[in-house]
Structure formats: C-alpha cells, structure tokens
Amino acid sequence: MRKFFRWIAELSLIQQLTFIMVMVAFVILGFFNVYMKGNVTDFVNSQVMDILRTSQNTIVSRVESSSMGTSEIGADAQVSHFVYTRDTLSLQVSNNTYSSSFQDEVNNLSQQLEESWSEGITEINDTRYYYRSYRIDNNRVIVSIIDYAYGQNIENTLIRRLSDTTSIVVTVLFVLIFFWTLSIITPLQQIRTYIDKMRKGEEATLNVDRKDEIGDLARELVSLQEELKRQEETKEEMVHNISHDLKTPIATIKSYAESIKDGIYPYDTLEKSVDVIIENSERLEQKVYSLLFLNRLDYMMDQARETEKTTGMKETIEKVLLSLKMIRPEVTIECDLQEGEFRGDEESWRIVVENLLDNALRYAESRIDITFRPGALAISNDGPSISEERMQKLFRPFEKGTKGKFGLGLSICSKVAHAYGYSIEAENLEKGVVFRITDREKPKKESRKKSKAAKETEAVK
Numbered sequence: 001m002r003k004f005f006r007w008i009a010e011l012s013l014i015q016q017l018t019f020i021m022v023m024v025a026f027v028i029l030g031f032f033n034v035y036m037k038g039n040v041t042d043f044v045n046s047q048v049m050d051i052l053r054t055s056q057n058t059i060v061s062r063v064e065s066s067s068m069g070t071s072e073i074g075a076d077a078q079v080s081h082f083v084y085t086r087d088t089l090s091l092q093v094s095n096n097t098y099s100s101s102f103q104d105e106v107n108n109l110s111q112q113l114e115e116s117w118s119e120g121i122t123e124i125n126d127t128r129y130y131y132r133s134y135r136i137d138n139n140r141v142i143v144s145i146i147d148y149a150y151g152q153n154i155e156n157t158l159i160r161r162l163s164d165t166t167s168i169v170v171t172v173l174f175v176l177i178f179f180w181t182l183s184i185i186t187p188l189q190q191i192r193t194y195i196d197k198m199r200k201g202e203e204a205t206l207n208v209d210r211k212d213e214i215g216d217l218a219r220e221l222v223s224l225q226e227e228l229k230r231q232e233e234t235k236e237e238m239v240h241n242i243s244h245d246l247k248t249p250i251a252t253i254k255s256y257a258e259s260i261k262d263g264i265y266p267y268d269t270l271e272k273s274v275d276v277i278i279e280n281s282e283r284l285e286q287k288v289y290s291l292l293f294l295n296r297l298d299y300m301m302d303q304a305r306e307t308e309k310t311t312g313m314k315e316t317i318e319k320v321l322l323s324l325k326m327i328r329p330e331v332t333i334e335c336d337l338q339e340g341e342f343r344g345d346e347e348s349w350r351i352v353v354e355n356l357l358d359n360a361l362r363y364a365e366s367r368i369d370i371t372f373r374p375g376a377l378a379i380s381n382d383g384p385s386i387s388e389e390r391m392q393k394l395f396r397p398f399e400k401g402t403k404g405k406f407g408l409g410l411s412i413c414s415k416v417a418h419a420y421g422y423s424i425e426a427e428n429l430e431k432g433v434v435f436r437i438t439d440r441e442k443p444k445k446e447s448r449k450k451s452k453a454a455k456e457t458e459a460v461k
Helices: 002-010 013-064 100-111 148-200 214-263 270-295 297-307 313-324 344-361 388-392 409-419 444-459
Strands: 080-086 088-093 119-124 127-135 140-147 310-312 331-336 342-344 367-371 377-383 422-428 433-439
Touching: 002 388, 013 088, 013 140, 013 148, 080 100, 088 100, 088 409, 100 119, 100 127, 100 140, 127 148, 140 148, 148 214, 148 377, 148 433, 214 433, 310 344, 313 331, 313 344, 342 409, 344 367, 344 377, 344 409, 409 422, 409 433
Parallel strands: 331 367
Antiparallel strands: 080 088, 080 140, 119 127, 127 140, 310 342, 367 377, 377 433, 422 433
C-alpha cells in the first residue's frame, strides 16, 4: 500500500487527476452493476405489482357491483384480467387476444391459490409475466397479468436516464476539476521557472495575481528574492568596507614597521611610533574578533542553552562600565540597577551589554541611562533619532550606521537575545534613542502566577 501511494505521489498533477477520474469511473460502473441495478430492479418490480393491484382492485369492485354489467367493465391498456367461476373462465378483461392454452395456464394459477391472494413472476408459454391472483368469493377467482417486458422497459429507461445523468455530472465535474488543476499547475510552473532562474542568477519576474495560498507563496518568493538580493548587495558592500577597514591598519602597521627597521621614526620617537603600531593592531584584532564571534555565535548559543546557565546582570553591567566609561568621560552615565538574572552564559550577555553601551557612547551627546529590572534591560542615550527606514534594518547583519564600525554589533545583540528567549527593540524618545531587551516568557509566568493567586483567593472565600 505504501508503494502504491508513493507511486501516486510521484505522478504529475495531471496524471494524478486522470488516474483519479478513471478510478471514479470504475467505482461508478461497479456501483451501477452491483448496487444500483439490483435496487432499480426491485423498485420496478414493486411499481409493476402496485399497478397490478390497483387495476385488479378496480375490476374486482366492478365485478362485485350488482348494478353494473360485465359489458361495462373497461380494460386496462397493459393489464389483462381473467375471472374464473368454479375453474371456468367467466370473464376476460383485456385488450389482447389469448389462446385457449394460455387461458388454461392462467386457470392453473387460479387453482393453485391457497390463500386469499398471491403474486409474483411466472412463465406462460415461454414468456414471463407478472401476475396477481385474488379470491373474490368462494366461487370466483381473478388472475391479473402484465407482460414482464413492460417492467423491463421501465427498468431500462430508468437505468439509461440514471446513466446519462451520472455521465453528464461526472463529465462536468471532470472538466471543472481539470481546469481547476490547470489553474494550480500554471502558477506552480511559473514559480518553478522563477526559482530556476533565481538559482542560475538570471533576472526573473513572477506575476501571479491570486489571493489564495499560491498567491501568498509567490509574493513571499518575490519578497525573498528581493531580500536575498539586498543581502547580497549588503554583503558585497560589507566585504568592500571590511577590506578597506582591514587594509588601512595593515598598511599602517607595515609602513611603520618598515620605517622603524630602516631607523626612521614616523611618529617623532620610537615609543610613539610603536604605540601607533599597537593601536592599529588592537583595532585590527577587534574587527577580526567581531567577525569570528558572529560566525560561531549560533554554535555558542546551542551549547549555552544546553547548560541552562544564568547570568547576574547587575554585576555584568557594572563590569562593562568599568572598562568602557572612560572612552568618553564627558558623557554622564546614570544607572538604576536591581538584582536579577538573564538566561544564558555571562560571556554572551557581556558582549551584548558592551555592544549596546559602545553604541550609546558613540551617539550620546551628554547622557546615558541604564535601567535593569528582573526580565528587562534598557539603555538609552540623548543622541539623534533613528529614521523609520533604518529602524526596520537596525538588527540585520552588515547594517552600519553613520558612526558605526562594522555593522555587526546590533546583529550580535539580536541573535543572543532571541536565542535565549528575549526580544530586543529600539525606540525613538523625545530626545534620543532607547534599546530594550525584555523576556518574552515573563508575561506567561506572571499570568500563571496571577491565575494561581486568583484561585487561592477564590478558595479562601
């Protein structure tokens, strides 16, 4: 069975549709041959016997009426009636002429009547008939017959009409499903062609004007292609910028080292010249470290999640402040820190705080505020606002601000925060910008605590 379904799944949609319609045709054919035909036959037999009973009752009521002569009894177009009085034919009501041998066979039916009535199908002179025998009184018996071909004609007519109706319905359904399938296949083929062109790096357009899931998929693919194109352009620009950023300190280190080797001190004295080399080396080291850290960040996050570590954020923030606050001593840093922890290892959160604080120091005019509460961290500065366009791209990798260094700091912050179940966002203030990190799971925990407290209160009441 699995192989069968696997084989079906490997067919194209048109082939699957054809296979399904053939199977439906076989099912309908079997339905008619096995179930419907038998039921139609039973239905026709029942209807014919009803005709016999109705016609016979009319004849019996007229025969029993003493005020009506036998000559006034009218014949039914399809039914023949034979009235026998003590085994002798006394009345025949029919539009047909029958032989004496036929009448004798009908007489045998009247003689075989043991109950008040009997009915069924019999064969007379090699021809089948529906019959009904009825005892009028102690002396008289009426036998009514109708040709079996009459019922067969009705049955054939019903089956033919049912078959025609079913064929029309199935054909209409097949046409509708066929065009519906085509309406699905056509945009899917367009999407496939679009993806093939994207894979080959060719210029591609996709116009699928649909409001359903296929249209949503097409629009998402177009959006994805635009995003990939944007990221590719950003990466190319980033590679260019990194190459330029790395080239400058490397060139400085090389030229100063060559000058010192030749006994020339480019920056006045040997000590000052060496300090320039050390400064550019540290600058180069920091750039390389940021790139390497971003590349191994996903692995670090997986390892840290497995250990279920927590970090005391108040102590971590204070450590970062000791190393960074002297970068711009003219900027006032105000702290409002409470004891509390974040999920994750200390090194990752220390890098997050360093990046956010370094970013704040870069743009602040005179003041930075740091606030920490259990489950929430906010770092704000009184620098310039962020444009709406840039706000949407703020945490993407390789996005560098006007005073940014590598375009990696905020991306690292976003990756660390989301990996540990926190959200990070930036918001323009009346004066400046604030970056907030909040625990996404905290509202759920607080909700559960409130629910538990409410139940306890209700129990006390």
